[in-house]
Amino acid sequence: MIKRRDTRRIMVGSVPIGGGAPISVQSMTNTDTADVERTVRQIKQLEEAGCEIIRVAVPDLEAARAIRAIRAAIDIPLIADIHFDWRLAVAAMEHGAQGIRINPGNLGGPEKLARTVAAAKQHGVPIRVGVNSGSIEKDLLHRYGYPTPDQPTALIESALRNVRLLEQQGFADIKISIKSSDVLTTINGYRQLARQVDYPLHLGVTEAGGLIAGTVKSSVALGILLHEGIGDTLRISLTRDPLEEVQVAYSLLRSLKIRERGPELISCPTCGRTRIDLFALADEVEKAIQTMRTPLKVAVMGCVVNGPGEAREADIGVAGGIGVGIIFKKGELVKKVPEEELLTVFLEELRKMEGFLEK
Known part of the structure; x- marks a missing residue:
């Protein structure tokens, strides 16, 4: 049983972070924030996949002003990512940002930081250091x-220095992240920081890489920290479609039995008995379940010989044969289907099961 670290609680919009709240899943858009239509479209897709907080880059005033229209069209809290320019932080909050991510020491000095903090207080906006x-x-x-x-001391001391700058302004609505691209530095840095503060911590491995390398590095670092009870919100940073960040995040949380959202896919690695295009079948099923919310266990197996037996605990599964496949539930055969109809029929059965369990 994982014992979570005790932290203060802050609110990003309607989402609680810390203080025993569920670990929230974040991502970041890769669109031009000023392009409201494209940005909203991407956020809506991320919402469907389970993203609970979204961050957008604010490189200029046009992007800051676009936040108002974006906020009006989405249902999850929006964080503005600011570098160096305090005026962009203030403008983003004035236009509806529900959180800002800054490095307080890079905003141009105490006076400019004070104006940023004053705006955060006025608008009720938390700050991520x-x-x-x-x-x-x-x-x-x-x-x-x-x-x-x-x-990892320099990383920790930098964060604490910047937190103190906010505290000196009478501001404590804070969460902290200290990201490294190195897995062990990330782990030991967060461990040491967690012993020194009670602010909620945002976890991530920065510049983690593409799908495989990024997933492995993020899962190792964040998995260890989460298992130790450290971390209140997270982002899996991948050089990929942000949707995949959200998918990896929920898979990680599920693997530690922290949170379950939607079906879990189990599938065999294939062997010489496989006589169907299992890779394509598994890919299509995986795509189909991304927007489902019921925590089913779904199996995609390569052969009818071992499929139902090896995946006996699956709520529903499919297994391929020579020109034919079977659909099974809890290890029991329920349908035999021609191979060309297998995916369509299986997805129909899966959606029926989801609908029945949601009632």
């Missing part, structure tokens, strides 16, 4: 060296 290995102040790098697994 986001520090990456590449954004650490030079004096801290000189004193502690570049963050490593054995010595």
